[in-house]
Amino acid sequence: MNPAAVFVLMLGIGIPLTFIKSVILNVVVSSICLAYLLFCKVKPRTLLTMLLVALPLAFGSYVSQRFYASHDQVHMAWIYATRIIAYLTLGATLTLPNSVERILFNLADHLHFSETFVYGMLSSFNMIHTIKVQWQRIKYSALVRGERYRLFQPALYLRIIVVSLNLSGDLAQAMTSQGFSEGFSRSRYEKDELPVWQWLLVSILIVSYVACAIIFKPW
Numbered sequence: 001m002n003p004a005a006v007f008v009l010m011l012g013i014g015i016p017l018t019f020i021k022s023v024i025l026n027v028v029v030s031s032i033c034l035a036y037l038l039f040c041k042v043k044p045r046t047l048l049t050m051l052l053v054a055l056p057l058a059f060g061s062y063v064s065q066r067f068y069a070s071h072d073q074v075h076m077a078w079i080y081a082t083r084i085i086a087y088l089t090l091g092a093t094l095t096l097p098n099s100v101e102r103i104l105f106n107l108a109d110h111l112h113f114s115e116t117f118v119y120g121m122l123s124s125f126n127m128i129h130t131i132k133v134q135w136q137r138i139k140y141s142a143l144v145r146g147e148r149y150r151l152f153q154p155a156l157y158l159r160i161i162v163v164s165l166n167l168s169g170d171l172a173q174a175m176t177s178q179g180f181s182e183g184f185s186r187s188r189y190e191k192d193e194l195p196v197w198q199w200l201l202v203s204i205l206i207v208s209y210v211a212c213a214i215i216f217k218p219w
Contacts, residue, residue, distance in 0.1 A: 004110035012206035026082035033089035
């Protein structure tokens with residue numbers, strides 16, 4: 001599916017998920033999302049790692065509600081535990097099968113996100129490798145002088161701020177040299193189409209989820 005449609009689906013189900021108290025629906029949402037990720041050929045090992053990382057958070061929510069909820073402790077404990085997994089898998093349906101570039105460009109094309117926001121976010125993600133390299137250089141230069149920086153030292157953050165300012169200036173010059181002007185649209189070589197049937201599918205899924213929660217009120 002197109003990332004823009006998945007983004008709308010994620011919001012359309014994620015927002016009601018906050019207010020709907022149903023363990024069954026949370027499990028159904030998580031199961032469908034995992035099936036979709038497997039269909040998109042996401043590695044099972046990646047999904048297993050994702051679930052294992054979220055397991056302590058889900059367990060902590062379960063324990064806190066099980067022993068400290070004001071009413072219906074068992075039900076509330078399962079609701080909050082499964083809700084974390086549902087949120088995680090919902091977000092994964094957007095981020096795991098798609099690259100950052102594809103997500104941002106489709107949000108701009110089909111949901112009319114600001115071009116300035118899209119290219120600013122894209123440049124920030126592309127600068128992550130550069131920031132890691134600069135981080136290593138700062139540490140190595142300190143070791144040459146016989147110093148060892150630790151995370152709580154102000155001198156470390158001062159150097160990181162200086163490097164970030166330099167990178168910001170370089171980025172602005174690079175975007176200007178590439179012909180980027182704020183407020184103007186950009187042309188792209190490839191553009192993902194968003195067929196009508198995907199909008200219909202998203203609408204049906206959102207309406208079905210909310211209607212099921214309101215009408216049947218599953219446990």
